[in-house]
Amino acid sequence: MEKIFTLAELVEEYGTEVQKESFENNGNLNRRSFDSIIKRVEQDWESVKEEGRGSKRKIKCSGKLEDKAMKKDGRVRSGRQQVEHRIPMDVIVATHLEYDMTQQASMSLGKWAVEFGLITELEYDLLRSRHSSKLRQKHIDKAIQSGTLEEDQTKLLDEFTQHCLEIYGQLVKTLEHMEKCGIILFYENWMAYGKDGKVSINPEIMKKILKARRELMKKHEVVEFNLTAHRNAKKVKNFNREWKETLAEVKDENGNKLGIKYYWKEYAVILKASSKAVQRYLETYCVDSLEVYVNDKDLFINENVADYELKRKVNIMKKAEKRHKQKLQEYKEQKISFATAEDEEWIRFFYTQQELEDIVAGYDLGVKRLHLQNLYMERMGQLFELYNIKGYNNKKHLEGVS
Known part of the structure; x- marks a missing residue:
């Protein structure tokens, strides 16, 4: 299919209201506005050629696309490469959806990450x-029994967990981009689990729940990291106790108490485009891999999985x-000072230099x-x-350390 647009016809079909008004007033477009319109035209046609100059120019379009192509924007691509594994992650998600291998349309981010093969079942756990705290202890026991950590090094597991948690935000960015x-x-x-089982939470009610949580965190002077890494701290225990009580009192839009025990966010992900559109997505944002994708999809997927990991x-x-x-720099610059010589003598009677440094740290x-x-x-x-070993029974893996 082929179509030739006059500049006026092009502006009428593809221009914004501002561009249409500008063309009506001036009878022409500046280069910036024209290039902006051409980008939208390229989403509908395989080939777009400009013939002539000024207001008399014509735009020859051929090869009408069945699905709208991705807008070519170098800024998007360069921004998405800031995380090294973002491109292979895009490929894994796109090809998984293309093959329509998903079992459910709506799941938590963690389950989607497992579904796409971005994390293992054990890492999700x-x-x-x-x-x-009960499940966390199983993971602590697992790390100790494997010889990876010792009893007094379990905080390292919390730090590792925080690094792993970033995959959720990265997956959201990929899905939003798609x-x-x-x-x-x-x-x-x-969603929430309450006295009557699993229920969907009204957005307005959820807004109130999140607001109450923020206010309670402020009251107890805790942040998210405290809730994960400092579970035994008095202020964290006080927050958890009051938060549990607050959740249980939440009511629905009809004034009925829900008795919420815990809540989570689910995401619906549904493939909208055809296989051709997925290919154009990869061509636009993963161009280096396109040739392999076209020639051998299985090899393409396996290579990107290895690249991603x-x-x-x-x-x-x-x-x-x-x-x-x-941390090494902090230890190097660590200094211990005392109010008076008498204080120093008294404190050093109870603590060694190393113990004092650890307390300050x-x-x-x-x-x-x-x-x-x-x-x-x-x-x-x-x-x-340890957490990226594939092909085991997750339940048995943790039962072995309970």
Whole structure:
């Protein structure tokens, strides 16, 4: 199919209201406005050629596309490469959806990450343990029994968990990007488990719940990291007790008490576009891999899975190394001062120099030892390997350490 537009016809069909008004007033378009319109035209046609100059120019379009193509925007691509594993992650998600292998349309981000193969079942279980002291203890026992950590080094597991948690935000960005490109439908829904089982939470009620949580965190002077890493702190225990009571009192839009025990966010992800549109998505944002995709899809997928796993580990280890260097610098600059010589004499009677430094550092002795002995990075790498072993029964894996 072929179509030739005059400039006026092009503006009428593809221009914004502002561009239409500008053309009506001036009888022509500046280059910036014209190029902006051409980008939209290229989403509908395979070939777009400009003939002539000024207001008399004609635009020859051929090869009408069945599905709207992605808007070509170099800024989007370059921005999405800031995380090393973002591109292979895009590929994994796009091809998984293309093959329509998903069992459910709506799941939590964690379950979607497992569904797409971005994390293992065991890693998903580790991320869930943030909300369960019993489950967290199983993971602590697992890390100790595997020889990766010692009893006084369990805080390292919390730090590793925080690094792993970033995959959720990265997956959301991928899905949002695919939605903008017209590949999928993507929306969220809040769910809760209450006295009558699983229920969907009205957005307005959820807004109130989140507001109450923020106010309660402010009241008890805690932040999200405290709730994960400092579970035994008095202020965290006080917050959890009051938060549990607050949740149980939440009412629905009809004034009925829901008796909520816990809540979570689910995401609906539905493939909207055809296989051709998925290919154009990969062509636009993953152009280096397109030839392999066209010639051998299975090889393409396997290579991107391996690339993703390697680059994700590199990303986590970079952040771990940054923290390692930061802590070593803190230890190096650590100074201990006392109000009076009498205070110093009295305190040093009870504490060694090393104990005083550890108190000032506010850091677990075992993890500090890993930093000082340059074993911190090695242990972090071992945790990554431990939680990224595929092909086992997750339940049996944890039952073995209970």
